[in-house]
Amino acid sequence: MLFPTTDFAIFFCLVFLGHWWLNHNPRVWKPFMIAASYVFYGWWNWRYVFLLAAVSLITQVAAIAVDRQHHAKRRTLALALGVAATIAPLLYFKYYGFFTVNVTNAATSFGLHVAPPLIQVVLPVGVSFYTFMAIAYVVDIYRGDFEIASWVDLFLYLSFFPHLVAGPIVRPNELIPQLVVRRDPRQIDVAGAMWLILGGLFKKVVIANYLAGAIVDPVFGDPARHSSPEVVIGIVAYAVQIYCDFSGYTDIAIGVAKLLGFRFPQNFDRPYSARSVQEFWRRWHMTLSRWLRDYLYIPLGGNRKGSARTYLNLMITMLLGGLWHGAAWHFVVWGGLHGAYLAVGHWKDGKREAGQLAEPPDTPLVHWMQRLATFTLVCIAWTLFRADSVATAVALLARTLTAWRLPSPLVTTPVLLAISAGLVTQFLPHRPAERLKAALSRLRPVPLGITVAGVLFLITTLGPRGVAPFIYFQF
Structure with a gap:
């Protein structure tokens, strides 16, 4: 259901x-x-x-x-x-x-x-x-x-x-x-629950489902038929799709639980605003990240037995985390790549603590460069996650370099707007959203019902026909 x-x-x-x-x-x-x-x-x-x-x-x-x-x-x-x-x-x-x-x-x-x-x-x-x-x-x-x-x-x-x-x-x-x-x-926080449910539906139905059909599925289905711009935008679109799909589902789940009087832990916290892969995993699928940390990484020894053992523990944890997502080698490689990212990040942190590596300047420009670098690394890994094999992922990444002169009919204004909408939410300040939720909570039942009905109508109008399964159902 x-x-x-x-x-x-x-x-x-x-x-x-x-x-x-x-x-x-x-x-x-x-x-x-x-x-x-x-x-x-x-x-x-x-x-x-x-x-x-x-x-x-x-x-x-x-x-x-x-x-x-x-x-x-x-x-x-x-x-x-x-x-x-x-x-x-x-x-x-x-x-x-x-x-x-x-x-x-x-x-x-x-x-x-x-x-x-x-x-x-x-x-x-x-x-x-x-x-x-x-x-x-x-x-x-x-x-x-x-x-x-x-x-x-x-x-x-x-x-x-x-x-x-x-x-x-x-x-x-x-x-x-x-x-x-x-x-x-x-x-019961009815307004807060409806905020989560409607936001989750919008992310899933309007953004994730649209991007899947408009560019992600065609590009990942046959990379050789698409230009470099289409492949690059397709990879970025998948990063937005999987975020909107999965965070949309958990927002709905948390909202439904709220209506029944239960509190669930937060599962996403603007992961694409992260300035390092370590921070990304503190913001992405947070309940899984904490589970892997507390029931796998720390029992393996965590970072208590020297640097080499720490890198090994990180790699084992992420390899098994990749295998948890799916019984296929491309998921294992995806996990191993993230394990390598985390090991390098831990190595850099150790060097900085020892004074052997300078801290990066604490400026807005450097922060945005760090976010861009982190997002790029995550997107490279997402290619392995979404592709049906390691060979397809390699072909996709190679295609980003070799077909820039071909036409790119899939790179349309609606696709770019959907991607932008998914990414902009990562950086919007919290205060306007909190004010909007507060205004929603002050509405009486009839105006609140009308508002909810209006948003649902907007979602069904903007979203494609049919209901695609949530990506994480397969895991």
């Missing part, structure tokens, strides 16, 4: 009414919300609900097993077995085909005949996201950062439909405590 659809609008209206009607009775409200979330998830394929229930069951059993162990070695063993069991469904559904194909190819290159059974497995929507949330729960129990939740709370934590299919990745301490308090409908 996609957010910007009539199906979801009807579903949410029914859930919204049931949620606030049953809010005073947790024993009824929690099963109702679990059932609603399972309906939401099963809308794509009803078989998926059994996988979600199985992961929830495994997670709670693993957490209880860890919590009952008081001997350090047994506790660690229970954690390892629990995490392995929790992640096993993800490994099977997402990586089995990738593993078998590469094992077969590697064996063939050595003259060996290895033919593991090749099974066509459909990747369930959202499995990567709720698996990471499940792992966070088990690890937090192991660390003593969180106590065992009830079975009902754990099932609702993993299945809660606003975050279920594409995040944000919500930690146990960010959501489970909210499940045990009674929400006051008078305290």
Whole structure:
């Protein structure tokens, strides 16, 4: 069930009414919300609900097993077995085909005949996201950062439909405590929720969907048919598309959760205004960045074991982060490239701290040069992310240099305006937006409803026909 659809609008209206009607009775409200979330998830394929229930069951059993162990070695063993069991469904559904194909190819290159059974497995929507949330729960129990939740709370934590299919990745301490308090409908920030939902719809429907059809899909589909300007603009357009698509989805998710009385963590903070790749990852998909830091990078040793080990830990973290996004080598290379960016940035920071490298001048011109350099590096990496193979990505990057004299019919004024709209939002001051939200919050229900209806009409008018799936659904 996609957010910007009539199906979801009807579903949410029914859930919204049931949620606030049953809010005073947790024993009824929690099963109702679990059932609603399972309906939401099963809308794509009803078989998926059994996988979600199985992961929830495994997670709670693993957490209880860890919590009952008081001997350090047994506790660690229970954690390892629990995490392995929790992640096993993800490994099977997402990586089995990738593993078998590469094992077969590697064996063939050595003259060996290895033919593991090749099974066509459909990747369930959202499995990567709720698996990471499940792992966070088990690890937090192991660390003593969180106590065992009830079975009902754990099932609702993993299945809660606003975050279920594409995040944000919500930690146990960010959501489970909210499940045990009674929400006051008078305290709901309706204007703030509608701001997020309408803004997310605009970014997704008007900007992301338009850029995908107008230039991104044609350019990445057949680079050889397009000029250098089209390829360059196509790559930049994809950077804007994926930002507007993914941040649009999470804005809608956070807004929907707000209408139900829940607070989700922020997931994007103007990432293309970053002046370094390190800063970019503090602003892009922030809940994933923090997850990788707290549950992978720091347990590997972080930066506590010398520079060489730090670079290795950064590379391992980003390689696995790339593989999390997709079972294909171009995602792995994308992650490795970002790992290299981060290692170089860490090396430069170390040199500056030691006084061996001068600090760049603290001037607006230098800041903008740093932003441009960072955006360029990120766009080069996005080419690997969007292309269907490493070879296609290399061909695209080579095409940016070799076909400047060809016509560029895809570089149109609407395309440039859509790109500009996506990028300008990264640099607008916060105050005008806050004033607009404050004005929206002062509207009475009827004027607020008219305003929302007007914005929805504008979105449907400006956006292309049809509803394209969100990019991160495939992850």
